[in-house]
Amino acid sequence: MTNKILTTDIDPVTLGVIAGSFSAIAKEMALVLYRMAYSSIIRESEDLGAGLFDPDGNELCESDSTPMHIGSLPGYIQGVRHFLGDNICDGDIILHNNPYYGASHTPDLAIIIPIFYEEELVGFAANTGHVLDAGGMSPGLMVDVVDVYAEGKHYNAVKLYSKGVKNEDMWRHIFENVRTPKENKGDVEAMIASAKLGKKRYIELLNRYGRKTIQAAEKRWMEYSEEMLRKEIEKIPDGVYKAPTGWLDDDGRNYGERLRIETSVKIEGSDLTVDLTGSSDQVETAYNVPFSGSTLPATYTIVRAILLDEANSDVFIPQNSGIFKPIKVVAPYGSIWNPKHPASCTARINQVQRLADQINLALSDVLPEKTTAGNSAHVHFNSYAGIKEESGDYWVYIEVNEGSYGGRNGKDGLDSVDNLVANTRNNPIEELEMRLPMRCTRYELRDEGAAAGKWRGGIGIIRTWEFLTDTLFTGEGDRHTDPPRGVFGGQDGLTGSMILNPDTEREQNLHAKLTNFKIRKGDILEIRTPCAAGYGDPFERSSEQVLEDILDDYLTIEKAEKVYGVVIREDLSVDLEKTSKIREKVSS
Known part of the structure; x- marks a missing residue:
């Protein structure tokens, strides 16, 4: 298989039109995916990513969705190339989700469709989505897991279609080995439709402008994004900037044994290196982070967010693999940020949120006008599951609870919103109550107030659920012990909590991380997410x-x-x- 890169001169107007087309294609792919999907985690929360990629897996464009999904897709494509080599053909539709070969984590399935033009591979249309169940030891989510194999089924570049022919046996095998076959199958079919549309739109561009012009535009846009980020990095004085030591609550099994996070940012000219040396060794549960699929995308996302904030930029700077090139991550092999196979690594979202916040705090002294005070940097990522009495089938619901942003120079922190590297939407309560044996009895901002500062911190949420049937609960939470850090005299934020049956004789404080915890019919679960920190001296607030x-x-x-x-x-x-x-x- 040959991948010739053809080059030609391209005028700025055509370059801009093609860039707009790339962006529109990625957004259209995402729209198809979340509008067709069956599960609420994709359909409502939009926990997905979609885009176009060159033959080497370099990102050309991305949807306005979850950075952890789209940023990991170059790694997925590298994983596919590892398993298939040159055995990639026109008409193939490939399923992949191995976290040691590029995937963000096991339940984030990817559909990758190669794009051929004039009998040569010219790129890929690809997307990812978080499915409700991957067939592992626990319905939905899991933390206390023995190894990566217990997380669920791994599809190592499996061809659902080979040269246009559907592999019926493989489809049957995949969806007969999960607890939510209908929802998973609907989600995968939506992902295929999305990627097919991306392929179609890309070929339309090739037919309109020619392969030389399109590839010249791809090359120039990646070079431009890299140049613009390097210009911002060069403005930072050379040196090493270190964040205060951060602490994760525990690994979900050894409760109370906190895990260390050490983060420094080194600037050398136009190169930026994030060094995580000194952080905790990998743990024996799933509380590890896939390096390629999660540690790297989280770092790329926060660096771009700080240095190339679109709200403060006078020019359009496309998001593509050019952004990745000036950034290096040092994560010792065998640490929580770069675990050794076969360590489980499915429960990784809170760690990468904290990683992003640690990078933000490391740069706060040198970039006070571009960084925030400590963010909630947390997701109470929860799953609820049970058996439907009428059918005997599983029901599974996966929930992302909102956090809050720290105050920043000139602005108060945002309340009740996904932050940093998370970008999912909340699920409408009405829609959930129609489908699930749960009732939401409270869902509002926490009443303890905001962390004080010249610009106050954002406020997290309080949510309470009443359960109408016995339920298996799994929580991937954290930040019950280490509050968000105030900066420049601002107050620290508030930690989160989970309480079962609050204000009753049966009240029970729960750990942030639980796996298959049994909640009984009639129980009430109260979730409080952290409040972010304040920025600046409170006595300077008007x-x-x-x-x-x-x-x-x-x-x-x-x-x-x-x-x-x-x-x-x-x-x-x-x-x-x-x-x-x-x-x-x-x-x-």
């Missing part, structure tokens, strides 16, 4: 903003005076004279 927080029930009058030095009268107006005296006394 009295008008403090009053607004009181009116929004984010802050009490008593706390306003104690923490912010702002005195509020009974008529809810600011006593400027008393406020001035308190603040002057503290600052003197």
Whole structure:
């Protein structure tokens, strides 16, 4: 198989039009996928990624969805090339999900369709989606797992279609060995439709502009993205910038034994290296992180978010593999960031969230206007499962609970939102209650208030579920012990919690990580996600903003005076004279 790269000159207008076409194709692929999908984790949460890739797996464009999905797809394609070599043919549709060969983690299935033009491989249309069940030892999610094989079925570049011919036996085998066959099959069929559309649109571009022009545009856009990131890296003084030591709660089996996170960022000219040396060794549960599929994409995502913030950029900078080239990650082999086979590594989302936040904190002193205070950097990623009495089939629901952003220079932190490398949507309660034997009795912002600062931290959520049947619960949580870090005098945030049957005689504080924990019919589960940290001295926050927080029930009058030095009268107006005296006394 030959992959000739043809080059030609290309004018800026054509280059821009092709770039817009790439972006539109990726977005259209994602729309097809989440609108056709069966499971709520894809259909509603949009836990997916889609895009186009060159023959070497370099990303050309990506959908506006979860960075962990799209950023891992170059690794998936490398995994496919490892298993198939040159045995990739026109008409193939390939399924892959091995976390030691590029996958983000086992339940993130990828569909990869090679694109041939004039009898040569010119690229791939690919996507990923998180399916409800992968056939492992636990329905939905799992933490306390003996090894990677117990996570579920691994599909090592399996051809669902070979040269256009459907492999019926393989389809039957795949979907007869999971707990949610209907949902999984519907999701995979949606992924195939999405990738087929990407292939079709790409060939249309080739027919319109010619292969030389398209490949020239691909090459130039990747070079441009790399150049723009390198320019931003070069603005940072050379040196090593270290984040405070971070701590994960535990590995989900050895409760209370915290796991160390060490993070430093080294700048050398236009090269940026994230060094995770000194972090915890790999653990005996699934609380490890696939290096290619998760550690690398999380790092790429946060570096781009900090240095090439689209909201503050005057020019369009496409997201593609050019962004990856200036960034290197050092993660010792055998650590939680780069585990040795066959260690399990399916429960990795909280660690990569913390990794992103640690990089953010490492750069806070040198880039105070581009970074935030400590974010919630956490996902209470939960699964609920049981048996349908009428059919004997499983029902499975996977839930992503929102976190919050830390305050940043000039802006308060965002409340109740996925942050950092997570980008999923919340599921509508009404839709869930129609389908599941669960009832949501509370879903709102936490009532403890926000972490104080010149710009306050964001507020996490509180959610309570009532269970209408016995349920198996698995939680991939963390941050019950290590609060988000305040910066430049801002307050630390609040840790999360999970409580079963709160305010009753049966109240039970739960660990953040549980596997197949039995919840009984009639039980209530309360989930609180962390509140992010504050940025800057609280006494520098304007009295008008403090009053607004009181009116929004984010802050009490008593706390306003104690923490912010702002005195509020009974008529809810600011006593400027008393406020001035308190603040002057503290600052003197």
